[in-house]
Amino acid sequence: MTTTVAKDAMRKGDKTVIAEGTRMIPIYVMGKRYFVPETLTIQKAMEYAGYQFIRSCGCRGGICGACATVYRLEGDYKLYSGLACQTVVQPNMYLVQIPFFPANKVAYDIEKLPYDVTAIQTTYPETFRCVQCNACTKVCPMDLQVMDYMAAAIRGDIEAVAEMSRSCIMCGLCTSRCPAETNQYNMAELCRRLYGRYGQKKSQQVAKRVEEIKAGKYDPMIEELQSLPLEELKKRYEEREWEPVMSEGWEPKETKYL
Amino acid sequence: MAYTPEMKELIKRVEATRPERVERVKQGIQFPKLSLEESQRRLKTYHPDYKEEGRREFKIGPNKGDGHSYPDEVVDLFEAKSRIDPEIVDLSKPDYETDVLIIGGGGAGTTASLFAQENGMKVIIATKLRHGDANTIMAEGGIQSADSTKDSPYYHYLDIIGGGHFTNKPELVKVLTLDAPLIIQWLESLGMNFDKTPDGEMRLLAGGGTCRKRMHSCGDVTGAEIMRTIRDEARNRRDDITVLEYQPAVEIILDEDGKAAGALLYNMETEEYTIVKAKAVIITTGGCGRLHIQGFATTNHYGATMDGIVMAYRCGVPHCFLYATQYHPTGAAYPEQNVGLLITEKMRTAGAQPVNIDGEEFTFPLEPRDVESANIIRECMDVGKGIPTPVGRIGVWLDTPMIDMLRGEGTVEHDFPAKYIQFKRYGIDISKEPLLVYPTLHYQNGGVEANEWGETKIPGLFVAGEVLGGIHGENRLMGNSLLDINVYGRRAGIRAAEYVKEGITLKKLTLEHVRAYHKELKEAGIETDRISPMLLPDYSNPEVRAKQLTARYFGTLR
Ligand SMILES: Cc1cc2nc3c(=O)[nH]c(=O)nc-3n(C[C@H](O)[C@H](O)[C@H](O)COP(=O)(O)OP(=O)(O)OC[C@H]3O[C@@H](n4cnc5c(N)ncnc54)[C@H](O)[C@@H]3O)c2cc1C
Ligand code: SF4
Ligand code: SF4
Ligand code: FES
Secondary structure (H helix, E strand, O other), X not given: OHHHHHHHHHOOOOOOOXXXXXXXXXXXXXXXXXXXXXXXXXXXXXXXXXXXXOOOOOOOOOOOOOOEEEEEEOOOOOOEEEEOOOOEOOOOEEEEEOOXXXXXXXXXXXXXXXXXXXXXXXXXXXXXXXXXXXXXXXHOOOOOOHHHHHHHHHHOOHHHHHHHOOOOOOOOHHHHHOOOOOOHXXXXXHHHHHHHHHHOOOOHHHHHHHHHHXXXXXXXXXXXXXXXXXXXXHHHHHHXXXXXOOOOOOOOOOOOOO | OXXXXXXXXXXXXXXXXXXXXXXXXXOOOOOOOOOHXXXXXXXXXXXXXXXXXXXXXXXXXXXXXXXXXXXHHHHHHHOOEOOOOHHXXXXXXOOEEEEEEEEOOOHHHHHHHHHHHHOOOOEEEXXXXXXXOOHHHHOOOOEEOOOOOOOOXXXXXXXXXXXXXXXXXXXXXXXXXHHHHHHHHHHHHHOOOOOEOOOOOEOOEOOOOOOOOOEEOOOOOHHXXXXXXXXXXXXXXXXXXXXXXXOOEEEEEEEXXXXXXXXXXXXXXXXXXXXXXXXXXXXXXXXXXXXXXXHOOEOOOOOOOOHHHHHHHHOOOOEEOOOOOEEEEEEEXXXXXXXXXXXXXXXXXXXXXXXXXXOOXXXXXXXXXXXXXXXXXXXXXXXXXXXXXXXXXXXXXXEOHXXXXXXXXXXXXXXOHHHHHHHHOOOOOOOOOOEEEEEEEEEOOXXXXXXXXXXXXXXXXXXXXXXXXXXXXXXXXXXXXXXXXXXHHHHHHXXXXXXXXXXXXXXXXXXXXXXXXHHXXXXXXXXXXXXXXXXXXXXXXXXXXXXXXXXXXXXXXX
C-alpha cells in the first residue's frame, strides 16, 4: 500500500496536487477574474489560470524577490503585500505583481569609504529625508523593520542596519511606497558590505591558511593522495577521523596532515 | 496548511522517542554510518540513478556510445533542434561587441565578470531572468574551506573524492581545495557578512560527508549573501560590466577557425534575436532541476534547464557525469505549497534526525547525500515506514525540535529564520513540530568537460560553476558548490582575460556547427519537433493550453 503511494508521489514533480473536493475561489489578476483552487500560492494560481511567467518568477522559493505582489481584499481598504511564490490565494483578492521598480543604485568603491555615517551621506543622502511614515515596514514581505533600519542608518549604526536587513530579498516594495523617495534596500546593501568589510574583524586563521597554501605547504600532501592506488585511497577515506557534533575541546589524533 | 489531525496523532510517536534520542546524541551516539560496500549496495537498489527504465544512451555527438545511459529528460534536450534556423541568421552585423561574454548571471558568472574586469576586460553578462535570479541566491547552508586548525586541504580533498565515489577528476579537486581559503578571504574583503566570533574567526559547522567542521555561513542565507555582495560589486563596475537581463543565449557562435566568437541571444520580451560578438565566452548557466528528472520535485530556480551544456555540446564539447543526478535527501513533502523546497543539511548538522513513522532512527543523519537519499527512499518504499500526506505524497520526519533541545531554546528560530517563517506561514512551528521530507532534485553533478582553468576543447570557450563537470564526480557534498562557482568563476575570468590579451583576431562568424548538428540528428534517424535549449519549464495549465487555438508553441514557450 505504502509502496504504491510512494511511487505515485515521486512522479508528481512540482505540479501541485489538487486534493479531491478542493474549493475553487475567485481571484482578480489585474482586475480580471479567474477561478482557482483555494490551496494554491498566487504564483501557482496564476499558472493554473493560464499565465506563463517570464518576469515575476525567479527562485520559486521565497528568496530572490522577483515575485513581489500587492493586493487588496474586496471590501477592505487596506493594502497587503506578499511574495507570490509564498502567499496562498484568498477569495476576492485583487492583485498586481511588481516585477521591477526603479531604484537608485550608486556606484562606489568599498575601499574608499569610511566606516561611519558619512559613507551613507555621500552615497545615499536621500536616506536622511525619511519622514518615518512606516509605509516601508508595512509593505515588506519579509516582515523586516525597514523604517527602523532607516533610523539606524541615520544614526550611523551600520552594524544595526546590517543585522536588521539580513534577510532582505531586495524586492523593491519598500522603495515603491516611500514618500521621501529613498532607496532603502540599496542603502542597506551598502551597510551590509561596510559591516562585513570594516565592522567584522578579519579571520586571522583564514589569512594564515592562505599564506601556508601559497608557501606550498599542502602540495606534497595532496600529491601524496593523488599518487595512492585506489584501494589505499579508499582506506584512508574510510579511516579518516571524524570531528564529533559537539566538538568543544576535541583535537584530532592525526596531526601530520594539518 | 497545518498538520492534519491524523498527522498530529503520528507526531506523538516521534515525541515519544525524542527525549531518549536527544540523550544519545548528547553522548555522541548516532545511528551507525554504512560501510562503503553497504553504501554501494543501497545506492544500486534505491537511488533513482540506478533505475533502468526512463534512461537511454546518446546516439549523437561527442558522448555517443560512451557506455552510460542518461535520463530521458536529459537526452531529449540533446536529441532536439536549435531554436533558430541557421540559414536565416545574419551574423555580419553584431548588436554588441565585447571582450568577454558571460552567459548566465548567477554566482559563477558574476565572479567571472569581476575577475575578467580586474584583468582589463570589457564584459557583457547575458542572463535569462534578472541578474541574480539563480541557484546561487537560493543556497542556504554554507561554503566549505579547510582553514580551521583541526582541518586541512588534505582532509577536504579526501572528503570530496570519497563523496564523489572516487570518480572526480583529481586535478579539479586539488585546485578546489587549495583555492578555497583564498576565496573566503576575497569574499571577506568584498564585505560579505560571515557568522563569526567577536574576534573575527569563523563559526564553522559540519556538513554531510565532511569529517571536519568546515562550513562557513551567513545564517541560512549564505548563497543570497554571496550573490548580493558580488552582484553589488558588479553594479559598482558598470562602466565595464554590462548586464543584459531576460536575454538568454540560445547558441554559441564560432568563427571560421572554430574559436568561440560570441552568442546568439533571445530577448524573451520582444522575441527578437540579437548577436553578441566576443573574443572569449564563459558559460555559467548553472544546473537542471527544472527538467524534473523522473518526475521529482526540485529545489532549483525557474531557469535551471541545462541550456549551457546543450549549447556547448552543439559546438562539439563533451559532457561528463551527467548520468549522476543529485537528489537532496530532505526536500519538503508537506505542506503542498512548500513541496520540493530545500530543507538545508544544516538542520541535520545541528542535530535534527530523520525518523520513520514509529519515531525510529533508520540512517546516520549525515551520510553523503546520495546515500542519505537512498536510505530515505528505502524507508518509504521497502520498509514501509514512511508517512503519507493527504494528497498521496510520502515522506519521513525530520525531527527539528531536537535542535532546540540540544542547543538551547530559540536556536531554530535564530539559526534558520527563513525556514522558520516559511513554515510558520502555514501554521507549522518547526521548533516544536517535525518536518516531513522526501528527496528532491537538487544538483547537476555532471557538466561540460573542462580543465582546471575552465577551458574547454574549443579555444576561447570557458565554463564555470554548476555547468562544469568533474569536480564533484558522481556526487557533490554540501558547501562545495558555492565554493566551486567562486574558485572556477575566478579562474575562468582570469584565464579568459589572458587569452584575449594574447591578441585574438576573429574570422568570419558562423553557425556551421548548428547546421552540422542538425545534419547529424537527421543521419541518426532522429525525427523530432523538440527544440532546445529549453529556457523555461512549462507550468501553464494544460486545459488552457488546449484552448489557445491560434497560439504556436516553440518547445515550452509561445
Ligand atoms: C536551494 C539550493 C540550496 C543550495 N545550497 C547550497 C549550499 O548550502 N552550499 C553549496 O555549496 N551549494 C548549495 N547549492 C548549490 C549551489 O547553490 C549551486 O550549485 C550554485 O550556486 C550554482 O551556481 P552557478 O553560478 O553555477 O549557477 P546559478 O547560480 O544557477 O546561475 C546560473 C545563471 O544562468 C542563467 N541562465 C541559465 N540558462 C541561461 C541561458 N541560456 N542564457 C543566459 N543565462 C542563463 C540562470 O538563469 C542563472 O541566473 C544549493 C542549490 C540550491 C538550488
Ligand atoms: S526591505 Fe524592502 S527590498 Fe528588502 S525585502 Fe523588505 S520590502 Fe523588499
Ligand atoms: S517609507 Fe520612506 S519615509 Fe516612510 S519610513 Fe520608510 S523610508 Fe522613511
Ligand atoms: S520567485 Fe523568488 S521570491 Fe518568489
